[in-house]
Amino acid sequence: MAESSGRTLGGPAGWISILIPAGLFLWFAQFIPAVAAGEVLLWRFNWVPSLGVSVGMLLDGLSLTFALLITGIGALVTLYSASYLGGHTHYTRFVCYLLAFMAGMLGLVLSDNLLALFVFWEITTISSYLLIGFNADEEKSRRNALQALLVTGTGGLAFLAGIVLIGTAAGTFELSEIEGSLVDHALYLPIFWLVILGAFTKSAQVPFHFWLPNAMAAPTPVSAYLHSATMVKGGVYLLARMNPTLGGSDIWFWTLVIFGGVTAVFASLLAIRQTDIKQVLAYTTLMALGTLVMFIGVGTEAAILGAMTFLLVHSLYKAALFLMIGVVDHGTGTREATVLRGLWRKMPVTMVAAMLAAASMAGLPPLFGFIGKEFLYKASLEGPALFWVTGCAFAASALMFACAGVVAWRPFTGKLAKTPVEAHEGPVAMLAGPLLLAALGLGLGLAPNYAEPLVGPATTAVLGAPYAVDLYLFKEVNVAFILSLLTFAAGLALYAWHVRLRTALAHFKPRFDPGWDGLMGAVAAGSKGLTRTIQTGQLRRYIFVTFASLAVVVGYAIWRGGLALEIPEMQELRAKHWSVLIFIMAGALLTAFTNSRMTAVAALGVVGVGVALIFIMFGAPDVAITQLLVEVLQVVLVAVAMLKLPQLNTERVNRLRAWDLALSIAIGAMITVVLLAVMQAPLDLRLTEFFEATSAPIAFGRNIVNVILVDFRALDTFGEIAVVVIAALGAFALLRGTKGERS
Amino acid sequence: MTTTSLIVRAATRILVGLLLVFSFYMLLRGHNEPGGGFIGGLVGATGFILYAIAHGCRAAREALRVEPQSIAMVGLGIALLAGVMAYLFGDAPFTGQWLFLWPDPAAGDKGVPLSNILIFDVGVYLVVLGSVLTLVLTLEEEV
Structure with a gap:
């Protein structure tokens, strides 16, 4: 995968992909002082004014934190990819996908307009699909990519419906203009569930969690970037952003706290179960997302502060660990926890990065992870639902400690084990990212006040009210600190027993993934069955169903309308009218009862000619001419087509005639009633008068029909002739297509 | 679908020309009298179909000189x-x-x-002529 390409850092595509996020990172960094001072920056221009869609950029603490994470980690990941994938045939394509994703993610966190936010939300979904399925040769990649697309895409549709309802309820789609809370609004419940569905699918909460570990089929940089640091946090971002608007209700609290807690503990247990280190990390990501959702649900000031700190902590150490896994995979040829041992001698730099990041993940002092965990504990001990939240946080943290041991301690310590590839250190470009991120975790742990300019404004933005932040490593021995010590003890015990725990848990097989396959299979089978039922391929059945539906719908409308019909005056009909009517009826009867197709077509032509005669008698020569010509052409066309058909099977046809008769009578009766009803309504002649008065003076023509066609309604006519051309070309393609197949 | 009837062949010789001239006449008078591009196009198409019945589709295509679907597309372009x-x-x-x-x-x-x-209206005429001939000629060659 990472064969040397002979080009430095993937060539121009690589340089561009590194410089764009790096430049954006610096650009966003200049706003830190302003945002830290409590400013909210807003730029806006109208995009689709008629739909109320504007593209606005809202830069407050929350979006700035996310923007810096996206561009900062983005720059490191692209640098890493240039080395990791630089020699890949489709490296340029990969870079395009990654930059498209970055643009979508930035738009998502910066959009002020909810509709624009949704568009960017979908861009991240689609580019994530492309990235997960990057190794499109493998069936597993394609399947997992599609799964991620369908799960997050379905949630996205729910979210869109939620956005529309928010727009209705709040009267605006601009986040910065939504005032107050919607909790007491009549539409609150539907909005809540739709938004939750969007957020939970995107951020892989139980029971939608299964797509995220599967998404690890993507190349490692993608896992590091999308599925730990950025995209999966999109749902968390949404919940945090909506907290001032939708938060604070009982249902918000319990839904988020219960689902977040279950996700955190359940995912940690599944993480211990894995032997592939990348899968372990994938499940610990779920744990982090669950924890974030749970604490946003708790919603107290301390909880939001803890969540925002933990968000930063997690992004730093998890991206570092994922990138580290890529280096190990590249250097040894395996990711199996059972195989990897004693790499410290061969990969010392990787080890430093891994140990620092894992220490942050385990929550050891003096790393930033310790502060994150400490503030979460403090919030859970003060907040509501104390036992549940603290219990979940404790269990997840202890399991996280054990996972950190599995991921970073065990592979590097002990005696060197044999690996598929002779273990060797990775290139500089691949080590820079994990090392820098891990070092940041240590630096912010030692000097947490440097994180305050981001965490503080972010907390303020989520709370919707100003909040002064004070991050510190250690102040006093309190309950939270003791809980931390207990976590370490429990974590150590779990690590010591983790092999046995893994074996025990291996018996437990979650049914989510097979369930998904079953669901997809059912959908495919259902649509196949439906298609087979509806699309029989028999023209007469299509026509029968079409006309029967028409008869039922119009018949129902007539019945509901309660029409009182009058019998029209028949005295005005002269002998010539009667003769034409009899002529038409004879044609129709002959069409219905003849046993020869040719006779039927000719008789149908007779009906058409009779109708043309009626047009002539009532003064519409244009229509009459057209009717005659079309009638002639139709007879020619159908007659030509019928030369191909076999002899009419009289016996079979006669069996079906009863149905046809019933349907014909129904349609005939319906049309008669409709015509009678139309004749009773007063005739509105205003249009006719307008055209009569204006046709000659304005359009210089005396034939009103034609003047309407080519002048007054020329655009309509243009559309119609376009349809004629398309129909002809379609028929041409169909006929010629079958011909080529046969010869 | 060719016919061997001498009468049809002889009549076609005169009728086709008349039909085409008549179709132009219908097209041009359309603004003030019954007629117009749509009717004119149909009459013109009838002329070529008659020719195809009498002398075969290949002869009709040669008489057209251009593929009927091209005529339809050009007509659409002219109208636009x-x-x-x-x-x-x-x-x-x-x-x-x-x-x-x-x-x-x-x-x-x-x-x-x-x-x-x-x-x-000329565009409409060409669209109708081309489309109808596309349908009829392709269908007849198919049989």
């Missing part, structure tokens, strides 16, 4: 251009633009009217 022409005069698309040649106000004669409306 006629509509867009109104832009040149600062009007909304498909607005009629008129030019009267050699007017004689003294005699109360407005002159010979020319307009993009006629060009549009």
